[in-house]
Amino acid sequence: MTDAIIELVNVNKSFGGVIANRDVSLTVERGAITGLIGPNGSGKTTLFNSIVGYHPIDSGTIRFEGREISQLRVQEIARLGLLRTFQTTRIYGKMSCVQNMQISIPHRKAAFFDMFAYERAGVIERAEHLLAFVGLYEKRFLRAGSLSFGQQKLLEFAMALMNEPTVLLLDEPTAGINPTLINGLIDRLKRANAEFGITMLIIEHNMRVIMNMASKIYCLAHGEMLAAGEPDEIQRNQNVIDAYLGAH
């Protein structure tokens, strides 16, 4: 069967009286790009937050590479190789781009005294290579907080790559990006997936983007899994169309 690198089975999460996720199950295949769509308020980001350990879930299982991770904290899950980017694009504002990259090396390999090591030459080389990959090479010494929103998004992506993740959860990677730059971003995402072998689970609102990239798509609505399948199946699925147009 397909190699499921992430498996969710009947995940439930509510906040106070509001049920954000109800009995959600999905699998992410290793090496693939999987999409997660749904109208606003359907529980997508909550699901992401549950997967990466930002909050505990009420019930259900979340498995990463076969291992149950729903009890682990964010740092621990990140060190296992499961990373996420943020909807609001978070980077270290007062540091330069290169420094942002330097501190994003995979820490799972770090011993205690590595804290006191200098920046190794290999690290800077790799950082610059990845910054070039996302098109920020010329801006690499600039203070990250002074970059434009789109550039910060690219930096965040580069930092994630720097961390050598196995899986990357991207929360609306094209939101707020100038339409002319979106193609460039899609291209880089696809290349990262193909060249670095990074599995991706992407929340997207931009249908053109996600239908183009994903091999499988899940659709959430009102906290429940509404439909799952290949892009053209989903596009023709009446329930999905209704959910977006508000027929429910």
Add this chain to the structure above:
Amino acid sequence: MQQVLGNISVLATMPIFNLGLLIDGLLIGSIFALAAYGLALVWGVMNVKNLAQGDFIMIGGYITWSLGRLGFNPLIGVPVAMVVLWVLGWVLYRTVISKVIARDLFTSLLATFGIAIVIQQGLNLAFGPDTQSAHADLPTLSLAGGLITIATTRILGFVSAILLAVAVVLFMRKSRMGQAIRATAQDSRAARVLGIDTEKVYSFTFCLNAAICGAAGALVAMVWNVQPFLGTTYSIRLFVIVTAAGFGNLPGVIAAGFGMGVFEQFGGFVLGAEFQQALIVLLLLMVLAVRQLQQLRIRQAVQ
């Protein structure tokens, strides 16, 4: 250690003492609850953690004491202190607080800490470092054959505190300004959009809190004592109460206030008066530790 054990055994063998301590604790606790409510108010509405709260109380106390020395009935201190502190609160708001509201939280904390130091040292220069009290010369009730003594002033303080608290709560519920305050506390941006002058609300809230502290201080001077540097102890005490209860939780804050009063009475009896500050600080650390453990379960930090 011997003494501590001795004190504990007294409590164990004579249950009537426990009752006395309990009553005393509740009476004092009412004042704590009142002042804690003020602190929670400012915290909830403006996100300002007023480290000078205890020092406001001391000012109220010294005003009352001074009135007492001038021959007035210290009870007049309550309204007088409220008025004076309202004005002081207004001045402080205009000069300092309004400028730090929008900034990060450490700034407002430091600013109020600076104010606290100014007040403490100012009081010390004005009144000297001795502990003072403004006795209202009221009788002491004797119950249970003399084993429980309750000063009528304490009962008076209790009643006053309750009345004030009820007045404030009613104000918050029924009046326009009260509603505006509650709206701002919930969502200041939405309040602004709906036409509420949040600046006025902040100013009013801060003044109201100062007045509450003034009243509490007046009661403290009559019921207990005042000293220029006692303010810090009060500030920590009130902070413990609000942290333990959660600042949005009014009944919780009041209950915790009473609880603190009772806890201190028992603690003071068992360990001795000189451990007062130590006890309160340890309680603070305990409350913070418990908070952290609670937050840990939902994988958050205490912020």
Add this chain to the structure above:
Amino acid sequence: MSRTSLHPITIGLLLLAGVAAPLLFPAYTNQIAVLWLMIVFASTWDILGGQMGYNSLGNIFFFGAGMYTSAVVQIGLFYDVGMYTSGARTTHIVFTTAQYFTGFALGMMAAGVAAALLALATSWIVFGLRGPYFAIGTLGVAVAGAELIASWEWVGAAGGISMPVFPGAPEVQKLFFYFLLFGLAFVVLVFLRWLYSTNFGLAINAIRDDEEKAEAMGLYTGRYKRTAWAISAFFLGIAGAIFGNMTGFIEPRDIAFPTTTFNIFMILMVLLGGKGTFWGPVVGAVVFHVIKEVTWTYFLGWQFVALGLLIVIIVVYFQQGIVGWLMEKYPERFGIRVAPKEKQDLARPASLSPQPEGAE
């Protein structure tokens, strides 16, 4: 700030200043010694406050802990501590020169180590707290320290301890402690310069800029926070040991754990000089200390009122400090490169604010 060590000229100037000062201003040796102490206070506070974003109101805890640890070692090596500190003692105890210096040397080392261990022990109480809770929590730790010592008979409780007397002429004593404090300050500056140039510096800055992001990237935030706390504690402990011996008499509330003086000065100096910069704390310490020493006596009892006002003024009006202000005016000079303002991405309306996480 990526140089790994102080420029040789800077080192030279520092050494020159340190050695020349007592020669040029012999009457002010003690005050300048305290200036070096202030530099230690400011620089260690800034590790957590400026570089890591954790504003501590309780660093003085380690100063006092070190002071008392050293006292206990210095006395305890040769006499029974409980007997020495008891008010009922009538015998006059004298320490030989050898005893004094051995005790002091071991005392200083023990002070640093004990303070660092205390930092590790207290870290679990305070590092689950953020922002103002952290500040108040650390203040609580410091006050708790003062109260604990004040009620502990074995170390003299509130009555304090008379430290072993320095076996030498007052002139020698002044210079001895001067060079100890200068030496400590020098070591702290060199060490911190190196420390900030390693991954450690980057990591604590990342924690300051966005701790949740750092966690989400797998950074061992706990490790870094505890180590930063322990490093500040270590130097503060040694400073306490030295200062305790310099003053000759230690007591819990005003000398060892002065929560309203040294504890607050630390923060003031750093704010004044520039939080999160390397030289900011040093500049702030110098400016603050010099002004304070010069104007102190003119305040006639109003010193602390003035101090409180100063806190308010600096916090409200001058938060970025001297170096911070300079860095904003002349960023290029400090190696900071800021992107020129470009046209914003067209797709994003200027007033759109980010959705709160979890809105989906």
